[in-house]
Amino acid sequence: xxxxxxxxxxxxxxxxxxxxxxxxxxxxxxxxxxxxxxxxxxxxxxxxxxxxxxxxxxxxxxxxxxxxxxxxxxxx
Amino acid sequence: xxxxxxxxxxxxxxxxxxxxxxxxxxxxxxxxxxxxxxxxxxxxxxxxxxxxxxxxxxxxxxxxxxxxxxxxxxxxxxxxxxxxxxxxxxxxxxxxxxxxxxxxxxxxxxxxxxxxxxxxxxxxxxxxxxxxxxxxxxxxxxxxxxxxxxxxxxxxxxxxxxxxxxxxxxxxxxxxxxxxxxxxxxxxxxxxxxxxxxxxxxxxxxxxxxxxxxxxxxxxxxxxxxxxxxxxxxxxxxxxxxxxxxxx
Numbered sequence: 101x102x103x104x105x106x107x108x109x110x111x112x113x114x115x116x117x118x119x120x121x122x123x124x125x126x127x128x129x130x131x132x133x134x135x136x137x138x139x140x141x142x143x144x145x146x147x148x149x150x151x152x153x154x155x156x157x158x159x160x161x162x163x164x165x166x167x168x169x170x171x172x173x174x175x176x
Numbered sequence: 177x178x179x180x181x182x183x184x185x186x187x188x189x190x191x192x193x194x195x196x197x198x199x200x201x202x203x204x205x206x207x208x209x210x211x212x213x214x215x216x217x218x219x220x221x222x223x224x225x226x227x228x229x230x231x232x233x234x235x236x237x238x239x240x241x242x243x244x245x246x247x248x249x250x251x252x253x254x255x256x257x258x259x260x261x262x263x264x265x266x267x268x269x270x271x272x273x274x275x276x277x278x279x280x281x282x283x284x285x286x287x288x289x290x291x292x293x294x295x296x297x298x299x300x301x302x303x304x305x306x307x308x309x310x311x312x313x314x315x316x317x318x319x320x321x322x323x324x325x326x327x328x329x330x331x332x333x334x335x336x337x338x339x340x341x342x343x344x345x346x347x348x349x350x351x352x353x354x355x356x357x358x359x360x361x362x363x364x365x366x367x368x369x370x371x372x373x374x375x376x377x378x379x380x381x382x383x384x385x386x387x388x389x390x391x392x393x394x395x396x397x398x399x400x401x402x403x404x405x406x407x408x409x410x411x412x413x414x415x416x417x418x419x420x421x422x423x424x
């Protein structure tokens with residue numbers, strides 16, 4: 101998946117009104133709540149086969165962090 | 177006294193007859209803007225002709241069962257047309273009494289589309305924070321007493337309504353923190369075109385005798401729906417309300 105595609109998908113998962121950028125700090129967003137985190141976990145499992153555990157989630161601060169976790173699943 | 181203003185926009189499905197029509201007319205009368213959805217244009221227009229404030233009553237012709245996956249986008253399109261929604265009364269539904277011998281998969285599949293999958297996916301669209309006003313949003317769906325009675329011949333109808341109650345409770349838990357409320361109502365026999373048709377009646381002989389106050393009326397359910405949509409019920413969510421004059 102291309103990075104742009106992922107950003108659009110993430111916008112939908114987080115139900116964002118405004119476009120997301122790679123350097124967005126997630127913890128600054130109202131949208132980054134417990135339900136959104138659950139939705140991101142489900143999205144990674146379904147689309148990338150990656151199980152994000154709660155510990156990993158604590159370390160996720162930015163969209164960039166999420167992209168890194170996806171590894172080869174997201175390309176430039 | 178419950179009242180609404182015209183900036184509060186509500187979707188009402190099944191708005192062309194029965195409970196949906198009752199809710200659409202009452203919401204409109206109390207001041208809200210209503211987007212009434214149903215399949216039949218003629219009956220939608222006759223509903224609109226009865227409403228108190230036609231300038232706040234919009235109608236949309238749509239078969240909600242035909243593209244379930246597209247329903248969240250449909251809600252988004254309606255939001256772009258009318259504005260962010262304050263809530264919804266999901267009143268579309270079909271009833272079909274069928275003993276086990278007659279059950280077929282295509283028919284149960286269709287009934288589940290109308291009674292369960294369509295409300296699930298239209299609610300998914302409405303609960304997207306981009307499509308609702310946030311805190312104060314309230315959604316109510318009409319389930320049925322059959323979800324509890326589990327009568328003979330009701331396996332498909334009752335299970336679709338039970339599924340609806342369960343899904344709504346899960347969704348209510350997901351959005352409670354945002355100040356959004358989600359409830360269901362489970363009426364028993366209400367006098368509507370759907371329940372009073374001949375086929376339904378033949379299987380319900382002597383049924384009215386069961387009810388100490390007789391069959392219910394559309395307004396008995398519509399008033400409850402209005403209460404649940406209004407701010408008067410602001411601390412009530414994730415509930416199902418039985419309306420059956422105490423029979424169960």
